[in-house]
Amino acid sequence: MKILVCISCVPDTTSKITIDPSTSQISSQGLTFIVGPYDDYALSRAIELKESNGAEVIVLHVGGSESEALIRKCLALGADSAVRVDGNPTTSTQIANAIVSYVNQNPMDLILMGKESIDYNSGIVHGLVAGALGYTHFNPVMHLDVAGDGLKLEVEMDGGKMDVNCPLPAVLGCQEPIAEWKIPSMRGIMTARTKEIVVLPLETASQIQIVKADIAETARKNKMIKAEDAEQLIDLLRTETNVL
Amino acid sequence: MKKVAIIAQTKEGQLSDTSIQLISFLSSFSPESILLVAMGEVKFASIPASKSVDVITLSEGLWTDSSAINPLVNAVEGYAVFGIKSIQVDNLLSLLAASSSQEMISGIQQMSFSGGKFSISKSIFSGKASLSLTSETVGYFSLNRNFDFSGNAEYGEQSVGSMSTLTTAAGGKASILELKPITGSIPLPDATLVVGAGRGFKDPGNWTIVEDLAKALGAATACSKPVSDLNWRPHHEHVGQTGVKISPNLYIACGISGAIQHLAGVNGSRIIVVINNDPEAAFFKHADYGIVGDVNDILPRLTKKLQEHLN
Ligand SMILES: Cc1cc2nc3c(=O)[nH]c(=O)nc-3n(C[C@H](O)[C@H](O)[C@H](O)COP(=O)(O)OP(=O)(O)OC[C@H]3O[C@@H](n4cnc5c(N)ncnc54)[C@H](O)[C@@H]3O)c2cc1C
Ligand SMILES: Nc1ncnc2c1ncn2[C@@H]1O[C@H](COP(=O)(O)O)[C@@H](O)[C@H]1O
Numbered sequence: 302m303k304i305l306v307c308i309s310c311v312p313d314t315t316s317k318i319t320i321d322p323s324t325s326q327i328s329s330q331g332l333t334f335i336v337g338p339y340d341d342y343a344l345s346r347a348i349e350l351k352e353s354n355g356a357e358v359i360v361l362h363v364g365g366s367e368s369e370a371l372i373r374k375c376l377a378l379g380a381d382s383a384v385r386v387d388g389n390p391t392t393s394t395q396i397a398n399a400i401v402s403y404v405n406q407n408p409m410d411l412i413l414m415g416k417e418s419i420d421y422n423s424g425i426v427h428g429l430v431a432g433a434l435g436y437t438h439f440n441p442v443m444h445l446d447v448a449g450d451g452l453k454l455e456v457e458m459d460g461g462k463m464d465v466n467c468p469l470p471a472v473l474g475c476q477e478p479i480a481e482w483k484i485p486s487m488r489g490i491m492t493a494r495t496k497e498i499v500v501l502p503l504e505t506a507s508q509i510q511i512v513k514a515d516i517a518e519t520a521r522k523n524k525m526i527k528a529e530d531a532e533q534l535i536d537l538l539r540t541e542t543n544v545l
Numbered sequence: 546m547k548k549v550a551i552i553a554q555t556k557e558g559q560l561s562d563t564s565i566q567l568i569s570f571l572s573s574f575s576p577e578s579i580l581l582v583a584m585g586e587v588k589f590a591s592i593p594a595s596k597s598v599d600v601i602t603l604s605e606g607l608w609t610d611s612s613a614i615n616p617l618v619n620a621v622e623g624y625a626v627f628g629i630k631s632i633q634v635d636n637l638l639s640l641l642a643a644s645s646s647q648e649m650i651s652g653i654q655q656m657s658f659s660g661g662k663f664s665i666s667k668s669i670f671s672g673k674a675s676l677s678l679t680s681e682t683v684g685y686f687s688l689n690r691n692f693d694f695s696g697n698a699e700y701g702e703q704s705v706g707s708m709s710t711l712t713t714a715a716g717g718k719a720s721i722l723e724l725k726p727i728t729g730s731i732p733l734p735d736a737t738l739v740v741g742a743g744r745g746f747k748d749p750g751n752w753t754i755v756e757d758l759a760k761a762l763g764a765a766t767a768c769s770k771p772v773s774d775l776n777w778r779p780h781h782e783h784v785g786q787t788g789v790k791i792s793p794n795l796y797i798a799c800g801i802s803g804a805i806q807h808l809a810g811v812n813g814s815r816i817i818v819v820i821n822n823d824p825e826a827a828f829f830k831h832a833d834y835g836i837v838g839d840v841n842d843i844l845p846r847l848t849k850k851l852q853e854h855l856n
Contacts, residue, residue, distance in 0.1 A: 314786050315805050318673050327674065338787050394648045419786060419809075421669055423651045425687075428639025433646075435611040437719050440636055443780070453722070457781065459554065459631045459734070461726035465607070468718045477787060478780060509648060512677040514669070519812060521833050528838035532850040534818065537834060542816050544738070544795040545762075 302356040302447075302469075304347045305409045307400055307426070308375060309337040309418040310368040318516065325513035336371050338482075339415025339441075343473075345480035346445055347413050348379040354447055357381050359407075363390050363399045363503060376493035377485035383496070388503025391511055393421070397429035398505035404434055409470060411452075416441035416474040424474070431472035439467055440474030546658055550580040550624040552634055558588040561735075563629045566694050568598065571627060574658050578706075580624060582617070584633060597706035604710070606717075608637050611644050613717030618644045620711060627686045631734065638685050647684030655693045656686070671786065671809035690734070691792035691813055733782065736765035739793045741784060741811070743769040745800020745821065745840060749777035754844040755799065761851040767791065767811075769801050785810035799840045803828025820844070 312318070312332040321328035336344070347358045360375040360383040362368055372383045386399040404412065412431075417424035424440075431438030443462070444455035452467040457476070467473075485493070522541075526533055538545045549571045553564040560568075560583070571579065581587070581600045601620055608614050618641060626641065628634040635651060642649035654675060655666040665678045668689060733739065740759040746752065752766075759766045766782060773783035784791055786806035792813035799820045801807060808831055811817070819832035822839050829835045836843055 312670075314809070318670050320674075327669075392648065393651075397643065419671065421652070421667075422671060424635055425639040425642075425649055425651050428636050429643040429649065431609075432611060432614075432640040432643025437610040437717065438636065438640055439609060439719070441632070457632060459633050460732045461724065462781075463724045464722040466720045466722060507648060508682040509650065509678050509680045512679055515675050515677070517668070517672055517675055519672075519831075521817065521831055523830070523832060523835070525829075525835045525837070528836055528843065531836050531838060531843045531846050534834055534836065535847060535850045535854065538795065538816070538818075542795075542833070544816050 302350070302354060302410045303408075304350065304356050304358050304411045304413060305361055305400075305404065305407075306340070306344045306347045306358060306375070306380065307361050307363075307412065307414045307430075308340040308344065308371070309415065309420065310334045310362060310364055310371045311337050311418055311420040314338070314419065320514055320516060326511070327514045334368070334371060336375065337415045337418050337420075339417060339419075339474075339476055341415075341482050342477055342479050343413035343415055343475040344375055344378060344380065345483045346475060347411075348483065349480055350445075350447065351379060351381075356411075359384060359409075361386070361400060361403060363388065363396045365389060369498060372498055373493050374485060376496045376498075377489040378483050379489060381496065383498045384501060385498055386501050386503050390503060392507040392509045393423045393425050393429060394507045394509070395503070395505050397426050397433065399503055400426070400430050401433045402504070403501065404430070411469060412436065412472040414472070414474050416476045427472050427474040434470070434472070437467055437469075437471040438473070439465065439471065441476040442473045443476060443479055445473065445475075445479055546574045546576040546625070548578045548580065548624045549574070549576040550582055550621045550626045552582045552584065552626060552628040552637060553587075554631060554633060555583050555585040555587045558586050560587060561629070563690060563692070567627060567629060567688065567692075570694050576625075580621070582621070584637070599706045600708040602708070602710045607719050607721065608633075608640070608717070609719050610717040611640070614640055614644060616711055617641060621645070625684055625686070627688065629692070630687050630689050635687050638687055642685035645684065648680070648682065649685035649687070650678065650680075650683055651687035653686055653688045653692060656688070668813075671790065672812050673809075689792065689813075691815075727781065731763075731765040733765045733767055733784070733789050733791060736791070737794045738762050738764035739767050739784075739791055739795070739814070740764045740797045740799065741767035741769070741801060742772065742778075742799045742840075743801030743807075744771050744775075745802075746772075746777075749775075751841070752778070754841065754848070758797070758844050758848045758851075761848045761855075762795075764795075764797075765793075767796075769804075769807050798828055798832075799844060801828060802826050803831060
């Protein structure tokens with residue numbers, strides 16, 4: 302089985318997001334980048350499948366060369382090779398189209414992604430890729446097992462979960478508890494040094510213009526109520542806010 | 546504006562309040578026509594509109610590949626297609642968008658249309674920031690559940706155009722083995738009131754006081770990640786960066802420290818109440834109302850007060 306894992310490289314979850322006043326865009330100053338946490342789950346499950354079923358795992362990232370260290374980390378975890386589509390994508394369409402054009406040249410059995418990237422939070426790249434390729438799509442997938450020629454999945458849906466038979470080829474958005482996050486071994490780190498990262502040009506455009514980014518101001522009341530007067534909370538929720 | 550279509554889930558034949566608001570909101574842009582694509586049976590009377598609305602009802606099944614959605618691709622050709630964020634709606638919108646070679650924007654918080662152009666504010670970094678976007682050509686839009694409908698037109702006269710059922714080969718190539726609906730509790734993503742509990746409760750046996758408070762409020766229950774990792778509570782209750790993102794009117798966080806990854810899932814809440822016995826807990830900085838106290842003392846007292854009000 303040939304598995305493509307698409308990863309986003311995103312600011313660490315504890316990052317303080319700021320705006321660069323000269324560009325009105327999100328500033329990358331002082332940010333530490335990580336592989337998207339959901340994408341990490343997807344990669345971990347792919348590596349488990351490689352170990353149990355003998356799959357070939359390829360990691361793909363659409364982005365700049367600053368992400369190579371994180372791509373190397375994926376190789377150290379056990380991915381066989383990697384592809385970086387070089388550019389600065391600004392929309393989901395651009396990312397999806399870059400993945401689609403790679404897969405058109407290199408057909409896959411299974412494409413695993415995170416359920417969403419934690420920077421843009423769009424949650425749609427997997428659906429866009431599945432729609433364009435005509436692959437079966439499920440999201441978010443919580444359990445994945447190989448069954449016959451296809452997969453057996455547990456998928457979250459609105460108001461519950463379902464078990465499904467999923468034929469291949471498929472594109473899946475993953476979330477926990479699909480796998481445990483993994484830590485690269487020393488041997489993994491050593492072998493990753495010689496693994497190949499193919500660099501391809503980003504050739505797709507988007508019609509969406511980004512005007513500017515802003516930091517969201519959520520002003521909270523920060524009102525403290527003494528423990529002995531806790532019951533007052535109910536009255537305040539009724540009188541000061543109309544949430545009750 | 547050109548023709549608009551709305552993909553909406555239904556519950557017992559009814560549209561959600563936000564779907565109804567969305568129909569009115571889009572009517573205020575004076576589109577040429579409005580098409581409602583209902584993911585399930587929908588009763589005529591539940592559709593308000595200042596314009597006539599055409600309805601397509603989707604048959605049940607898995608809308609998970611292009612062979613399954615093909616009839617729908619044709620039905621919405623030439624429409625700008627909108628939906629309110631949910632798992633099924635976003636999955637269907639993204640499949641449709643790519644199948645019709647259109648661009649899609651999700652996570653939309655605000656939107657306006659003038660001079661043939663959409664101006665959109667999209668929430669990013671779990672609500673910590675936003676992006677302003679413009680486009681003349683985007684065809685697919687997913688609006689956040691707490692989308693800002695201000696500037697919404699008044700509901701006009703109700704009139705419904707035609708209603709037709711689009712039947713498709715349900716399921717495409719995949720098939721359902723078992724449906725496991727969550728019963729007996731309010732689904733978290735839909736809840737307008739939520740009580741969340743964290744590791745401060747120390748033992749799953751202590752959750753009765755959380756459930757009692759939730760019941761007295763008519764609220765859904767949520768938890769922090771360690772709590773679901775420890776199997777104290779089911780995974781689907783875990784909110785945050787890696788769990789469910791909620792945007793209720795009221796979130797009461799009990800015995801939760803307020804880690805940034807937890808905040809990422811709840812900072813879309815309109816009012817946040819924090820109950821924690823540590824006055825230094827980070828969560829207090831993000832609270833509208835804070836109570837420094839022991840959950841075992843405070844929660845039962847709040848429940849009692851609510852019950853007194855009801856009686
Ligand atoms: C990549 C990543 C993703 C993550 N995703 C998530 C996520 O999606 N959601 C999430 O929640 N976490 C997530 N986490 C974990 C997060 O960082 C915190 O560890 C977690 O939120 C802490 O949970 P907690 O507040 O329940 O527990 P603790 O941090 O242990 O806090 C317990 C709190 O209870 C209080 N307390 C104790 N006893 C009482 C009492 N009797 N009465 C009142 N208060 C009491 C304490 O003062 C303390 O503040 C993630 C972490 C990482 C690294
Ligand atoms: N730049 C990228 N390169 C490769 N894959 C990506 C990229 N951005 C997002 N993805 C994948 O698409 C998933 C959904 O992203 P999104 O639609 O942006 O929320 C992520 O979890 C990743 O698996």
